[in-house]
Each structure stands twice: as structure tokens, then as C-alpha cells.
Amino acid sequence: MNWRRHIARIRALFRRQKLADEIDEEVRIHLEMEEQENRERGMSPEEARYAALRRFDNVTQTQETSRETWAWQWLETFLQDVRYGLRQLRRNPGFTAVAVLTLALGIGANTAIFSVVNAVLLRPLPYQQPQRLVFINSIQVPAGMGREASYPDFLDWQARNHVFKMMAVFRTENFALIGTGEPQHLSGAVVSANLFPLLGVSAVLGRTFQPGDDVPGAVNGTNALILSYGFWQQRFGSDPRVIGDGINLDGRPFTVVGVAPPGFQFPIQSGPIDVWTTIAIDKGSAADGVATQRGAHYLDVIARLKAGVTIGRAQVEMSAIVSAMNREHPDIHPRGARIVPMIDGLVGPARVALLILLSAVGCVLLIACVNVANLLLARAATRQREMSIRNALGASRSRVVRQVLTESTLLSLLGGLLGLWLGLRGVGLLIRVTPVDIPRLAQVRLDGHVLIFTAAVSLLTGMLFGLAPALISFKSDVAESLKEAGRGPTSGPHRAKTHGVLVVVEIGAATVLLFGAGLLIQSFLKLMQVNPGFDSVHVLSLRVNSPGAYSQAQQLIFFDQVIDRVRSLPGVLAASGVFGLPFSDIEADTGFDIEGRPVAKANRPETNFEAVAPDYFKTLGIPLLRGRDFNERDDLQSTPVAIINETLARQFFPGENPIGQRIKPGISIGYGSRDPMREIVGVVGDVKVQDLAAGPQPQCYVPLQQSPLGVMSLVVRVQGSPLELVPAVRSVVASTSNQAPIYNIKTLAQLLAQSVAQPRFVTLLLGIFAALAVILAATGLYGVISYSVAQRTHEIGIRMALGAEKVDVLKMVLGQGLKLALIGVAIGIAGALALTRFLASLLYGVKPTDPLTFIAVSLILIVVALLACYIPARRAANVDPMVALRYE
Amino acid sequence: MIELRNVEKSYPVGAGRYWVLRRIDLDIKDGEFVTVMGPSGAGKSTLLAIVGMLDGAFDGEYFFLGHAVHKLNTKKRAELNKHYIGFVFQQYHLLDGLTVAENLDIPLSYRNIKASARQAMVADTLDRFNIVGKKDLFPSQLSGGQQQLVAVARAVIASPKLILADEPTGNLHSSQGKEIMDLFKKLNDEGTTIIQVTHNEAWAAYGNRIIQLQDGWVVK
Amino acid sequence: MAKQSSRDRIELVYGSLDMLILRTLLWGPTHGHGIAKSIERVSEEMFKVEHGSLYPALQRLQQEGWITAEWGVSEKNQRAKYYRLTAAGRRQLAAETSRWERFVRAVTSVMRPAEPEEET
Structure with missing residues (x-):
């Protein structure tokens, strides 16, 4: 045709x-x-x-x-079916409302979660041919941890590979914009010059970086700078004459060469970036030129695969290159290279959680479908006669089935429409309660994919819940059902069975969800009980950069003064400084040597490394177990010292007194090219660094005065609310230097809460969905038992005439419901056992087969089932046998 | 055994009342076989329901074996029903989903009898009514007469003192009907009190007494 | 003209009626009755054309755009709908004809396959 x-x-x-x-x-x-x-x-x-x-x-x-x-014969018939279906729905407003609402809840939950999945997992990255973009992670061998590469490694990779069209490095950096007034904090990224061409992004004004920009002083003796569109608008009022202007960041001059297009964001995993500059700043800086050290793993690597090259082939080649490099540099810890598709690298951890949530809402929808199917079935019973007459009048069976399916599809489309609205409202709510660390979440919006998804889900559910009643009207024998409809009360055992099966499916699905939620809740509670090793209450933290032009000695004095002045503020109990605050995403690890135990450099043990000012342990409430804290006399001129944590002491000095022993961490600043041996002067308690769920690890602290860095987190323990102190701290810093920006102002408790935001989010949502599932399943059970009681009124009457008391009837009906519930719970638990291993990666301190959860979930469902059956059971017990027996 | 004193039953209809039973005074002694007759709507079934403790919403006094039924609550009445009364209905009222043996077991299941004893009683009754071969059949597989036979067997299985039969032969051929009536006669001879409702003069003759109801009044 | 006994008549293969109609209209526009008569005449009444089956076919061909219809007046001064072959219809007829010929050749060769074998 x-x-x-x-x-x-x-x-x-x-x-x-x-x-x-x-x-x-x-x-x-x-x-x-x-x-x-x-x-x-x-x-x-x-x-x-x-x-x-x-x-x-x-x-x-x-x-x-x-x-x-x-x-089109079918079109006309279809329109006729639609008209008839709409009339039917109008005629039963109660039924229609319940069905549409049930479906809307199910479809709405699915729309909400799917639009998140769509934005986070499915929507392509906003770069040219994003499917060819990969991250190359430099990992420790054999532990497999780590991500960042060193610049010399990157240069070797770039020169030796044949599989990537381009390869670039990037890292984020905080800058202080120095001009008139208080310095403004800027989020910046430091990238290799080829990053923009690699992403396929060109400047909206001026240019992006050129290859020569990687060299210090490439533009008028300064480094090149690209402004974000937003920053350009806000700070320069979209003035096109900004190109070629000089800008002072951290006291160093930069030249603006271009403006990035609106909406451009890179790296995606961080917040919005204001400025991009080149790796040149890492080459000529006073800090020993970190870009020249092969052991300094601090850069993320992104690459674009050549056309036709698979990830597998690229991985093989990179592995060969890295092995060769390991042989060439025996004094460096051996590294590996792992290629990860960019999208996976970005959303990896969120993926499991989102997919689990998507399955959960799928389950909810299934239950909603079953509920509506049950409603339709109950209604089909009352409409059996109509269907039979239609059959008798010669309507083909497929025609009758089509009619029923049309009605159910209408219902599901109405439900879908309402569900779409609910879903969008839900997404709004979701974004508000969601942790910021799910990348791309802010970009959730209604798009064609979401619309198609909702439409498809609606149609599919219509088919799904329409099928059962349709098949039954299909199966029913004309003569039989005419007779049956006439007889009424004791009819339709096969229908009762279908109801039963559907309810069992519902309860089973609800069990699985409730079980999953139960595990997550337990896991979350366990996580909340974990002692981070410090006291997070009443502690303010904020990041301070020392003025960029300061020498190392000036930096030390600056930080010293700030801490001293803050300490003397009213309401302050203790104050100190630290380079990488726990749960702030800044951490350093290093290998270390123990005096008298020489090992090959590649086999050195690893420890977490931290530079702290005096009073740090007191401020955070970390117990000093042995020895002493750092003090003002621990500076570059005195003996290099270190404080270790309990785990390092136990692992490396078992049965010995670690005080007085000497170790040499692989990171040192301020001592030239040789790392100094440090004398252990104290032992402190273990602290969780980034992850409450992580096990204890060796930690090594050195005095900030013996490791001069340009940035630190100020930590302040106060009497009252930490945030009330912010203005005072701000003025202290400003009075010390007008070129030192303050940013990342958070309480320690906030940082800690942020670290569990994702598990909290997943637990909350799964809990909500599980509750929804249980409520829907309970209403389903209620509906089916009510229907069954209505169907069995006559039988109940007979039983009462034969001596059944109210209690007997009550027991009979409750027993019927309980039986369904028990089968459902049993099936659900079997299903849960099969499925919870997918949850394993999200669980902390709870086994996926936790027996306590099983028992609790089963009990909850059984109690809910009994409650759901109680009302119809009471109704059954109050049947008047006289009325029931006449009911024919 | 049964004493009804000025028993009345009515429904409000509009401003007035619709009377189903009026001023019924009736005495039935242990071992009697009483037939209740009267046109449709005369209140026969209602009378049986009140006597059988299924209907407690009546005025007047009803003494059953010395119990003042009119003062009892639903639960107490249900207990009396359970202990002393068996019902036979015109429509048999067997449960379709249960076998003959299971149908017979229903009254026993509500009487606190041990499972082993119940099995024995069902077996005895099947034997006594000569329906052992049908014990695993479903009601739909039986003729009307056979179904009523099972229903009677079910009514007597718990050895009631009183059998209430509401047009037990109404749906049966006369030969089947006779069989059932002979059965009632036999039960009556063995000491069971029987009250039956019937329109059939011949079946009425099985009883020793006929009560005529008309518009709720006992007319004879 | 002696009538063929109905036993010898050939039931029309499904779809071949379309071809016959198009073929008939090749000689010029005519009305439904004329088409029926023409097919019978030309096939020497071998084809049994139920006149009733003609009209659904005519609607179908119109929808395909192979023929157009127009009200006109017959030779006997009757109002009648005249059907005319379109250019697309001509192309369709050519295609159908060649396909039909191939079909006939194929059937013919299948119906007497043994002959060449005996010769070898």
C-alpha cells in the first residue's frame, strides 16, 4: 500500500x-x-x-x-472503540480515578527517575563525538587505586601511542582575582593547550589555546587565560575589548586570549569553572615545577580515540607503553594505565544507584499495573454479560479483546499524562534534595527522550494490565458466561485464581523492594554510627590562599598570623590549619621509608600524608595517644618531625615504641630536592579521610611550618554556631592581607554529611518507593479480598447457617489473605535473594542476605497484609445470613 | 422445646410498617414433625430463620430449650444454632468448590471436634446415607435429588435436635422428593424434631401437625 | 454464441482481475458494465467474472492512481461512470504483463520438464 x-x-x-x-x-x-x-x-x-x-x-x-x-476499517473501529471506552470511563468515575491515580503514581515515579537517568547516564556529553572521549587513569600497581598521572608520564604517553587522535591533561585550581577591593575567588582549570581542540570546542570570542601556550610566558611574557562566558558577562559586562587585557590572579599576570562559548563546562565533575589557563603555570612556578616531576601524579588525562580504534585496542597499546616506561624508570613506583569511557568515568559510581532506583520504580509500576489489572478484572466480572452479548451478536473475539485493550490503553494514557506532571514535579523535588556529587544532575529536564519514555511506558502498562481481563473475556465461553453472569455469586473460580496470582506478584515485588530498602536503611544507619575519628560538631572550616606573590617564608608567616588572630577571637576554643581537610576531596598519599629498613623504592609502604599547624588535633578532637603535638618551634630550621596515627604505628612498629623512630615520607616541600628523615614525636587516633566506609589506613602528619604550601584550610572550634564566626574570620584574613581569597566555607559537620549525601539520597528514594510499593500492594490485597468477600457472600451465609460464628468467618477471610501474602513474601524473598547482590556495592556493614532484614520485612508485610484484609474480613463476619441466603 | 410468645417482625415502609410476622404464638415439642404452609410471602422462611437463630431482629419472646433467645446476642444465638439445629434449603446450598465429603465436614469444622473424630463422623454419615461412592464428587456432578440428599446429610451430621427444612423438595421430582421425605420421617422416628416448609399437600402429610401462615398471621 | 459450461470456466487468479481491467481500458475509456462485457467477450467467456467483483477492484485501482473515473453519458444515452487509464496505469500494465509472461513461461517449462532429459 x-x-x-x-x-x-x-x-x-x-x-x-x-x-x-x-x-x-x-x-x-x-x-x-x-x-x-x-x-x-x-x-x-x-x-x-x-x-x-x-x-x-x-x-x-x-x-x-x-x-x-x-x-481504514481499523481506524473507524478504533475511533469507535475510543469513544466507547471514554464513555465507559466517564460512567465509572470512582474506578477511573483510582486507576488513573494508581497508574500516575507508578508512571510518575518512573518518569522522574528516568529523566534523571536520561540526564546523567544517557544524554551524550556536550562535546564533539563524545563517544570517542576517554579518560586515561594512571593507577598504582597492583592495588589498582589512583587516577591522576604525572606530566612527564603524560608526555611519554602522548609521544608513544598510535591509538589516540589527541591527549590532554587537566586539573582544577582555585585562583584569587586581585584587583580593586577584596580578592574574588575564582574556580579555574589548568589544562594542556590542546584540550579545546580535543573537545572540539572553539572560542566565542578571541581564540582558544595554541600549542605554544603551554610554555611559560607565551603571551606577552604572561600565561594565556580563557574566560567562561558567564564570568565574562558578569565581571566584564560582555565587553569584547577584554581580549588582550591583563588579569592578575594570585598576584601573577595573565593575558585574556578568548571567551568560551555559553554553556561550555569542563571538567564536568567540578562546579562551574570561571577561567582556564595552561599547564605553563605548573612549569615555571616557584614550587619546584611540579610538572617536571615524574612522581607527581596530579593531572587527569583525557584523550580522543582515533576513528575505528576500540577501547580494547587502545587499552592493549597503553598497557604496553606503561610497562615499557616502568622498566625505564625503576626508581618510580610502577604504574598502570586504565582507559575508561568518559561518560563512565564521570557517572560511574552513580550508575549503580540510578539503575537500582530505576528497577525500583519499575517494580512500583508493575505493582500499579497489577492493581489496575485487578480492578479491571473485578469490573470485567460485572461486564461479563455485556461481553458475552457482544460475542453472541457475532463480534469476533479479537474484536472484543481489542475493545478491552483500547479501554485499558486509554486509562494508561490518562495515567501517563498525570504521571508526567507528577514526575516533573518529583524531579524538581529530587534535585533539591540531591547531593551535588551526582554529575550532570542539574541538567535534568523534560526532553524528547523522557516524553517518548513516558509514552512508551504508558502504552506498555496499558497493554500489560489490560491483557489479563482481555484474555479472560477472550477465553470465556459464550454460553458458559451468559449462564455464569446470570448466576452471579458463586461464579468464576478461574477469575478468583487470576486475582490471587496477581496479588501474589504484587506482594512479591513489594517484598523485594522493601527488602532492598531495609538493607540500605540498615547500611545507612551503620554508616552514620561510624566514628570518623574526630569531633565534627562546632567546627568551622574554610579555605584560604596565601597571596600569590609571597615567598615560602612569607606564606608561613601569613598563615601563622591568621591562625593566631583567629584563635584570639571571642568564642573560639581552638584554631589551626591543615592542607587537606578530611572529607574535603583534597588528600595526598605517598610512599615512605623507615630508618634502618631499606626497601626498593618501588616496594615502599604507602601512607596518607597531611601537613598541619599546631593545635590541629586539639581543634578537631583527635586524641593524642602518645608523645606530643607539633609546636611553634617545629620549623624548617629545627629537626624534621612527624606524627603518625595508630594504624601506622601498629602496622610498622608493632610491640615497639614509635616515638623517636624516624621515617622519610616521599613528599617534602621546603627542603630542596632531598626528602628529610623525620623523627616521630607523637601518635594520634585514626581518622577517616574521605569515606566513612573505608577501613583504617596509615596516616602521617608533618608540621605545616616544615611543609610550606600556598593554601590551607583554616579549622576553628567555636562555642556556638560555627557559621556565625564567618564575618570575624573574614575580617581577620582581610586585615592580614588584602590579596588572600577565602572560599569553601563549610562546617565540618556539613562536610561529613555531604560525604554520605549519596547513600542518604538512594536510601531515602528507595525507602519512598518501597513504601509506595507496600501501600499499593496492600490496597491491591484489600481490593481482591473485598471482591472475594463480595463474591462469597452467599457461601458465607451458608457457612453461618451451618454453624460458623463471626470469628470463624473472620479467620477464614484473614486466612485467605494471609495465604496469598505468605506465598507472595516467599516468592519475594527468593527474588530478593537473587537480586540483592546488585545492591552489594552500595551496602556498608550489612550482608545482602541479612537474616534480620528478612525477618523484619516478612513481618511488616504480613502485618500489613492482615490489616489490609481486616476490613473486608469484618465485612464478611457481619454478613447477615438471611440476606446472603436470599441473595440469588 | 420451642415456645414463641407474641413474636412479631416488621420492616418500616414509608410512614408505616410492613409486617412479615404478626403475633405468633407457637409451641413445638421435642420429637414433633411440623409442617408450615402458606402462600408465598406469608412469612414462612422468616419464621424458620427466627426459629433457626439466623434472624435475631424480632419482637416478642422466644424460648428454645429453656434459653430466652430474645435476650441473647448474635454470638450466643449462633452457638445455639451450632449445637442444636441443622438446616436444609430448597436450593441445597452446597458449596460448589468442595467435594461431597468436604461439604459434610463444614458443620463439624465449626464445632470444636478433633480432626480424626470428624473424619469418622463424615465416613459414618456417608455410609448412613448411602453416598460413600460419591464422596469425592463435586455438587455439579450430582443430580438435584442427590444434592439434596447430601444437604440433608450435612444438616444431620452434627446430630442436631432440630432440623429446619425450607421447601426441601421444591426443586425435586416427586420420586426424588419422596425419597427425601422418607428420610425426614426416618430421622423424626429416631427422635429428631423437624419443622418443614412446603407447598405440597402430600409432603405436608408426613408431619403430625400443620401450621398455616397467611400475611404473617397463624391462621390455623 | 454457445455458452461454455461453467465447469470449463477458469476461476480468476487473485490479482489478475486488475490486470484484465487495465488491459481492457487500453482500448479507451468505458464504464463498469462495458468492462465486464469486454472481458467476457475477449476471453470467449472462458473467464467467469462475477460482475460484483468488478467494483471493489475498480475502487482499488482508482486509489492506486492507475485509473480515473468521470461521469459521462453512454451510447444509449444513459448516465454512467467512465474509467480511463492513467500514465501510471499504463506503466503498471506493462510491468504486470511482463511479469505474467514470465510466470507463464515458468509454468509451461515446469509442466513439460521431461522432454529435454529424454533427448540426452
């Missing part, structure tokens, strides 16, 4: 009557002609007429078929 025929038919739709009349007339004329011919051959008029009719065959049928060729 081609398009021409369709057009002809569409036109025919609008002039049906005329067409039909014309065909009738044509046939009449034909018959006249034939009749006339027959008469001319000598037949009597009567004979001629009959011969013509005979020759024509069935006149009416011809007219029918001729007309039908012009119509």
Missing part, C-alpha cells in the same frame, strides 16, 4: 457519503444495462432482471466491499 492510496483514503474520509452513493448508483446503472441487454436477447423483463442480479452475484456485499476499500 503506497502513500497515494493513503491520501485517497484520507480524502475519502471526508466525503464518505458521496462515495457510497456513487457506488450504489454505479451498481444500479450496471444492473440496468445488463437487464436491458438481457431483454434485447429476448428474455422476459422478470427473467432479465433475475439473470442480471445472478450475474452480478451479491449486490449488497459488493457495495460494502467497494465502500470499504476507501476506508
